[in-house]
Amino acid sequence: MRFLFLLVPLALVVGAHVWVWWRLFGAPFRSRRARILSAAGLVAVVACVPFGLRTGYGGPAFFEVLAWIGLLYLAVLFYLLLVLVVLEPVRLAAHLLWARKEPHSDASPRLDRRLFLARATAVTAGAVAFGTTGFGLVEARHVEVKRVPMTLTKLDPRFDGYRIAVISDVHLSHTLRRPFLHGVVSQVNGLNADAVAIVGDLVDGTVEDLGGDAAELANLRSKHGTYFVTGNHEYRFDLYDWLDYLPTLGVKLLRNERVDLGGFDLAGVNDVSAEDWDWKWPGQAADLNAALDGRDVDRPVILLAHQPAQWPDAVKFGVDLQLSGHTHGGQAWPFDYVVARDQPVIAGRARSGASQLYVTSGIGNATIPVRVGAQPEISLIELHSAV
16 A cells, blocks of 8 residues: 555656656657657756755755756746646647648648647747746846835834834755845845844755855844744754754744834744644744733734744734745745645735734745746835824
8 A cells, every 4th residue: 555655646757757758859859869868868857856855965066056957847847747738738629620621631741730739839838838937047036125014003103114124935955045145134234124033934954054054144134133933944954953053143033932122022933833843843832822921912012923824823812913924925826826725825915803914925935946926025014103
């Protein structure tokens, strides 16, 4: 049974690659040599994928190049499959219509027709897939600053205009290293924010591998400092090492706790996924009671929580504003439809009674190094009093 459980997905993966190869190279080319070379090239590219998915960062420098090739290939493969699925009925319909118009034609015209349709399909699919991936690669490196005005009913007018720069889902990894984070830090510092909030998924690796890259956070500047809550990815690596390391960079942890920032309370809870990792990191579950119990309810409270899915519970506790990430805004269309099944909000703001939610699209990317229809952003939350 276990063998069958592994065999089915393996067969699907192999089948998908064979189908893509046939549509891009097998059907359009009649040369045996071209088919063999294209198959060998595809196998070589597929062999790069494990370098991108590996969690370790050791080895020669060219391993990082192989990682880039492997991860970009996954993006191209996804869009190739998507386009080919759409084109398949079009190709079949064109073939049938063409055949009806020439019912008595000999084999040669039929062969030419099939070859034309095969090549047209391959060129169209390749152009769309590579074009979309290229666009997504460029878009993923263009981090914009999004200004978000939020009115809090209980905010003291003296704190009107207070600004919080929100960073989420940096995902330091093979494809996002210190130079990228340096650019983000420079952008944040240029905003002159009163506080900086990092709402999880900072890293995809260990302190040993990525600590030097994350050290760029020590250069963040704001009036009231930088605050951090865990995301689901932190639990996949050496959580305790990161929780020990980040404070050395001047990053203040909010682990089911809150701090007084003068005009409001800033609270933070661990990610909801921590419960799934209790066997490895015990006692890390999200605890809104610990974070919010005993607070002055006449003061506004802003909650940092990685996932928007934590918002319904926050509403019950009277949280005025929750700041979240996790979704990447869908990252690459049409994944936003998948994310919407798991999270109440993909990106932007929402309201439930007196409670508000803002979900940032985040900065980095998970697995494939592209963004399509989900611009990476630094969210500058500008607080305003209702008075």
